[in-house]
Amino acid sequence: xxxxxxxxxxxxxxxxxxxxxxxxxxxxxxxxxxxxxxxxxxxxxxxxxxxxxxxxxxxxxxxxxxxxxxxxxxxxxxxxxxxxxxxxxxxxxxxxxxxxxxxxxxxxxxxxxxxxxxxxxxxxxxxxxxxxxxxxxxxxxxxxxxxxxxxxxxxxxxxxxxxxxxxxxxxxxxxxxxxxxxxxxxxxxxxxxxxxxxxxxxxxxxxxxxxxxxxxxxxxxxxxxxxxxxxxxxxxxxxxxxxxxxxxxxxxxxxxxxxxxxxxxxxxxxxx
Amino acid sequence: xxxxxxxxxxxxxxxxxxxxxxxxxxxxxxxxxxxxxxxxxxxxxxxxxxxxxxxxxxxxxxxxxxxxxxxxxxxxxxxxxxxxxxxxxxxxxxxxxxxxxxxxxxxxxxxxxxxxxxxxxxxxxxxxxxxxxxxxxxxxxxxxxxxxxxxxxxxxxxxxxxxxxxxxxxxxxxxxxxxxxxxxxxxxxxxxxxxxxxxxxxxxxxxxxxxxxxxxxxxxxxxxxxxxxxxxxxxxxxxxxxxxxxxxxxxxxxxxxxxxxxxxxxxxxxxxxxxxxxxxxxxxxxxxxxxxxxxxxxxxxxxxxxxxxxxxxxxxxxxxxxxxxxx
Ligand SMILES: Nc1ncnc2c1ncn2[C@@H]1O[C@H](COP(=O)(O)OP(=O)(O)OP(=O)(O)O)[C@@H](O)[C@H]1O
Ligand SMILES: [Mg+2]
Numbered sequence: 001x002x003x004x005x006x007x008x009x010x011x012x013x014x015x016x017x018x019x020x021x022x023x024x025x026x027x028x029x030x031x032x033x034x035x036x037x038x039x040x041x042x043x044x045x046x047x048x049x050x051x052x053x054x055x056x057x058x059x060x061x062x063x064x065x066x067x068x069x070x071x072x073x074x075x076x077x078x079x080x081x082x083x084x085x086x087x088x089x090x091x092x093x094x095x096x097x098x099x100x101x102x103x104x105x106x107x108x109x110x111x112x113x114x115x116x117x118x119x120x121x122x123x124x125x126x127x128x129x130x131x132x133x134x135x136x137x138x139x140x141x142x143x144x145x146x147x148x149x150x151x152x153x154x155x156x157x158x159x160x161x162x163x164x165x166x167x168x169x170x171x172x173x174x175x176x177x178x179x180x181x182x183x184x185x186x187x188x189x190x191x192x193x194x195x196x197x198x199x200x201x202x203x204x205x206x207x208x209x210x211x212x213x214x215x216x217x218x219x220x221x222x223x224x225x226x227x228x229x230x231x232x233x234x235x236x237x238x239x240x241x242x243x244x245x246x247x248x249x250x251x252x253x254x255x256x257x258x259x260x261x262x263x264x265x266x267x268x269x270x271x272x
Numbered sequence: 273x274x275x276x277x278x279x280x281x282x283x284x285x286x287x288x289x290x291x292x293x294x295x296x297x298x299x300x301x302x303x304x305x306x307x308x309x310x311x312x313x314x315x316x317x318x319x320x321x322x323x324x325x326x327x328x329x330x331x332x333x334x335x336x337x338x339x340x341x342x343x344x345x346x347x348x349x350x351x352x353x354x355x356x357x358x359x360x361x362x363x364x365x366x367x368x369x370x371x372x373x374x375x376x377x378x379x380x381x382x383x384x385x386x387x388x389x390x391x392x393x394x395x396x397x398x399x400x401x402x403x404x405x406x407x408x409x410x411x412x413x414x415x416x417x418x419x420x421x422x423x424x425x426x427x428x429x430x431x432x433x434x435x436x437x438x439x440x441x442x443x444x445x446x447x448x449x450x451x452x453x454x455x456x457x458x459x460x461x462x463x464x465x466x467x468x469x470x471x472x473x474x475x476x477x478x479x480x481x482x483x484x485x486x487x488x489x490x491x492x493x494x495x496x497x498x499x500x501x502x503x504x505x506x507x508x509x510x511x512x513x514x515x516x517x518x519x520x521x522x523x524x525x526x527x528x529x530x531x532x533x534x535x536x537x538x539x540x541x542x543x544x545x546x547x548x549x550x551x552x553x554x555x556x557x558x559x560x561x562x563x564x565x566x567x568x569x570x571x572x573x574x575x576x577x578x579x580x581x582x583x584x585x586x587x588x589x590x591x592x593x594x595x596x597x598x599x
Contacts, residue, residue: 012349012378021375029363032404098359102420105323105353107345108376 012107015115022116023123026090030124040086040128044079045135048072051198052139065144065232072141073153073225074197077217079132080125080157081188084164087121091172092181100267110268114260118165125161129154145230149241153227156245160220163252166259173266197221200236216251223248274337276301276428276459277322281331284317284483291317292328293483299476301336304460306474308467310577314483315463316356319432322461323353336427352426356433358417362406366397366416369405374423384423391419395449411442415449422453429453431462435469447472467576479580487580497580503541503549504567505556510535512561519555522548541568 013021030036052068094100103113133154143150168184175181192198194208195217201209212218223244226233234240277299284292291314299305309315320326322335324344333339338346360369367388374384392398395415405413414434421429434450435443450473454460464470470477471491478488487494505516513530520528520539528539541549549568556563571579 013376014378017378018376021372025361025364025372028368029361032363097362098355098357099361101320101323101325101355102353102359102373103376104325105348105351106373106376106424107348 012109013112015109015112018109018112019115019119022113023120026117026120027123029090030120036086040083040124041131043082044075044128044132047078048075048132048135049139051075065229065236066140068140069142069144069229069232070200070225071198072136072139073228074195074221076129076132076136076153076157077160077221077224078192078195078197079129080161080220081164081192081217082185083125083128084121084161084168085185085188086124086168087117087165088168088172088175088181088184089178090117090121091169092175092178095173096177104267111264114166114169114263114267117169118162121165122158122161125165126158129157129161143228144232145228149227149230152245153224156220156223156227156248159249159252163256163259166256166263170259170263170266173263191215192217195221196225202236216248216255219244219248219251274301275299275334276303276336277305277461278334279318279321279331280333282318282321282328282333283330284314284321284326284328291483292321292331294331295480295483295485296331297478297485297488299459299461301459302457303476304454304462304474305476305478306470307461307463307478307480308465308470309463309480309486310465312482313480315480316432317483318480319353319355319430319461319463323351323430324348350427351430352421352424352428353430354414354417354421354432354434356436358410358413360405360413360416360420363404365402365404366408366412367392367401369416370420370423373420377424379423387423391422394422394452395419396445409442411438411445414438414442414446418446418449422458426458428459428461431460433463433465436465443469467570467572479576481577486577494576494580501541501568502538502571502575503552504536504538504569505561505563506534506536506565506567508535508562508564512559513537515559515561516556519559519561520552522552535564 048071051071091100100113104110171184172181175184194204194212195201195215196212197217201212201218204212222233222237223241226237226239226241226244230241237244275298277297279295279297282292282295283290293314295314295318297305297307307315307318317326321328321333321340324340324347327341333341335347336350338350340347360366361372364372370388370391371381371384374387375381379387389398392401395418397412397415397419400408400412405416408416418431418434421431431450435446438446447469450460450462454473460473462469462473475490476488477491477494479486479494487497489497503520505520507513507516510532513532513535516537517528517530520537522539526540528537530537539552541552553566556566
């Protein structure tokens with residue numbers, strides 16, 4: 001019988017190695033669950049097709065823009081939330097199954113557990129967004145601004161994803177079990193519907209409009225929109241790309257800082 | 273001799289519920305200790321405190337000389353935890369799980385691979401090593417989980433109900449695996465609801481209930497305190513219960529316990545009572561009661577509690593059948 005090599009008991013992986021190992025584990029785990037992969041890829045595309053072909057006609061155009069050009073940037077932004085929602089479920093699963101307990105009982109960098117997941121989930125998000133974008137083009141979406149603007153919009157979505165990953169890590173840690181974490185998807189639906197992601201806020205009743213115009217998803221959707229639509233969007237969004245990009249980055253930064261602090265604190269604190 | 277675990281007056285509350293209520297216990301190094309208790313006794317809460325996962329509000333707790341609150345990092349370097357639910361990743365293979373944990377402990381890829389291999393061999397998982405864990409049986413999963421807590425060569429291995437929910441065969445398997453570890457000199461803290469498990473694996477048993485230590489000692493010491501075996505008579509007809517109970521009543525000894533629902537009458541029959549046993553059984557025969565079954569059996573966890581504390585366990589129903597092997 002081989003014996004365990006001695007002299008290794010006091011080790012621990014550093015934050016970089018730890019992040020790498022756990023990012024790899026999260027990615028492999030995701031890829032080996034076809035149902036999750038399919039769900040991720042199909043979810044946003046399905047919603048997009050529904051809006052484009054079922055409601056699209058009814059909604060018509062806004063300010064001389066075809067609805068498809070208005071809405072695809074919104075879908076992609078909303079897609080960021082739906083995809084990163086998976087982070088909450090993944091973390092809750094790890095808690096439920098004791099994986100997090102095992103890590104916490106090890107001499108292991110607290111942050112790496114979380115950064116590993118964020119890195120992996122942002123990578124997965126990039127792929128899912130690329131597919132969603134491709135579907136967007138397939139259903140008729142066209143960039144009205146420069147290609148650079150489009151790339152900036154894509155990058156911006158990844159930044160939002162990074163921020164929302166931290167938000168959903170906190171949600172997963174606080175929920176503690178998969179059922180509770182899944183319950184949060186309802187909130188994601190509400191927050192994305194009550195934003196400019198799918199329809200212009202001008203069409204909403206006053207109270208809803210007040211909420212919609214002051215929440216992060218609207219700022220983000222408008223930022224993506226103004227980068228892809230260029231000058232066309234200025235007229236009906238009221239401001240140019242710079243305004244929305246900065247606004248959305250403030251939101252993303254705030255979310256990232258607040259929820260990474262909450263997550264690390266919650267994770268580090270002896271639970272219960 | 274250094275103490276592996278030193279707990280004094282540990283108290284942990286969850287809201288109004290007091291999970292640990294001034295628990296004290298000491299474990300010397302070079303020992304296997306079993307914390308034995310019914311559901312809700314506080315076993316997991318204790319284990320989680322020792323593993324630095326929760327912080328007791330009061331009391332002192334040292335693991336291998338390190339304070340769990342002030343020196344949590346040092347504690348984590350010397351322990352290996354296999355929690356109550358197997359914490360292995362279902363979407364990874366057995367080998368990948370072990371390598372991952374080893375690498376998180378800072379081992380090189382090569383070291384981690386070698387250690388994973390050694391653990392797989394130790395637990396007879398070599399053949400299943402490259403299958404995804406989601407295809408494993410419950411017993412295999414438990415073994416892998418145990419293995420994952422071993423790849424770092426811990427000084428103290430902490431196992432929370434390692435065999436609960438396993439079939440008898442996997443249970444024996446796991447016991448063998450744990451015994452093999454003990455032989456190699458790993459200290460083990462394990463919790464269990466089963467007397468026979470504690471008896472088989474542990475040199476010391478600590479019985480807890482409602483967050484407090486009820487009794488502790490070697491299996492032999494505890495057995496001496498409990499007394500010997502139990503004579504149990506099972507009658508066919510409820511009306512015959514009093515007949516049997518009367519036949520088994522004897523001067524200076526606790527009256528027979530009667531369980532109306534299952535129509536069983538039981539009475540302590542310690543080792544010195546062989547002659548009385550024959551008389552008692554004769555009296556039962558002469559009582560005219562129709563018997564369904566008759567047995568001399570080991571005391572259950574419940575009866576041990578009763579003997580040691582004069583009280584029923586806090587969840588008497590759930591642990592009816594655990595038995596203690598006599599030495
Ligand atoms: N996180 C928690 N929140 C609230 N109550 C808790 C929590 N953890 C444990 N308890 C309570 O503390 C008591 C002790 O629980 P513990 O899990 O330590 O028992 P146990 O001996 O491990 O039981 P079992 O054999 O069922 O695993 C129980 O009454 C339980 O309900
Ligand atoms: Mg428990």
